[in-house]
Amino acid sequence: MTKNYASEISSPLSSNHEDYLKAIYILETRGEQVTNSALSEYIGFTPASATNMVKKLAQMDLVIYRPHQAVALTPTGRRVALEILRHHRLLELFLHQTLDIPWDSVHEEAERLEHVLSEALEDAIAASLGYPKVDPHGDPIPSKNGEISHTPGHPLSQSEAGRAYRLVRVLSQEKERLAYLGELGLQLNVEVFLREQAPFDGPVLVEVAGEEHALAADMAALLQVVPASAE
Amino acid sequence: MTKNYASEISSPLSSNHEDYLKAIYILETRGEQVTNSALSEYIGFTPASATNMVKKLAQMDLVIYRPHQAVALTPTGRRVALEILRHHRLLELFLHQTLDIPWDSVHEEAERLEHVLSEALEDAIAASLGYPKVDPHGDPIPSKNGEISHTPGHPLSQSEAGRAYRLVRVLSQEKERLAYLGELGLQLNVEVFLREQAPFDGPVLVEVAGEEHALAADMAALLQVVPASAE
């Protein structure tokens, strides 16, 4: 058997089923309404396809669907979403740590592998990593029984200038963006000194590993930090 | 991009396409004629489905199909089969070595993972294992450019009694059989002393790690060995 949630559902789920549920979960956690258009845009299929799939998921009791309303996960749907998300983030960390895959590439690899990970493999990976709590981007890894911790931190763009911070999460999975940040030395847990914060949503000046860089406001908004003093 | 052979083919191949090609390759190497029934039995679909798929593979120039004749791989088809086989065997070894997955479980895991392995990951795995030549069952791992070595050895059932041998390959991927062999201590590269060989295809008596065991003739036929003196 290949999946933990297998006992809770009627028919086996395809990769796309799982990606839909994961997408709904992620959109839910963003606090936005999970409209059909938001969902279809996120997964990259047409709105008609999204409606179609959501109806099927509703028949399987994985989501609640009321026409023209935002879709929501049922408890079972959330369990499935969290299991796939756990696979995804464990894989990202494993690929990064064990196989030296750069942090800007792990997402796309995990996107395919997450669907073919057995329980045994999930457990073996988790064990070999020492039961980690976050992935290479600082995203929390759901526990086996579906708990997920809230990550601390606040955007660098909303932090006080003249202080040192530690990067605890990057709210982006865009390959190019992550590659750029990596070039600046901005990897997870790196120390960042916030030199200057321009007003009117202007750029921020930071110092990383002795070098100074300017970051656009929207970029800085994606960088979650905590005070470096909290060591 | 996900596969190396992508440039050589017209349309992307599904997991099942790849498994068919791999199956044809394996049946070919057994020296038997790859009949429709042999193929359909091996892959576990009906003969009608096999005919159907073989015709599609023929349209893509991956196999040669003539009605009522044995099917054969084209050079391109062989390249695809060998790439998937490389994925499979690299994964088996990786799972066994790096994640301690038992040798009787790696096959089924690799059967799913082999289809979602990117070039980058294939390379990273091969590098982390030190570019290995054989998998945990002694099956040769095809090279990146599609070369595959011939493994030495002969069946234990056709070996001379009173001599010591080294197990270099097990010609089975049945979970229960491998688990049983593992319990006897019969893992790859283990030393086996052939105590007695009963006539008329009778059982063989072996000594492994100080313990004596009797093996059925068909079991012993699956164990490929070389003289232990060849150290």
Next chain:
DNA sequence: CGTAGTTTTTAGTCATGGCTAAATTGTATC
């Protein structure tokens, strides 16, 4: 409220790739 514009749903099409059942072809035996 009524209407324009947006969002969502419906309806209908298509490709894929399994399946069963029936027809056909090939093979072996008398």
Next chain:
DNA sequence: GATACAATTTAGCCATGACTAAAAACTACG
């Protein structure tokens, strides 16, 4: 060579899940 039996192919069915285009339903604004 006829005939039985096995292997293979054909024909037709079905589920899945994408798509486009059209219809319907919501929303917002004058």
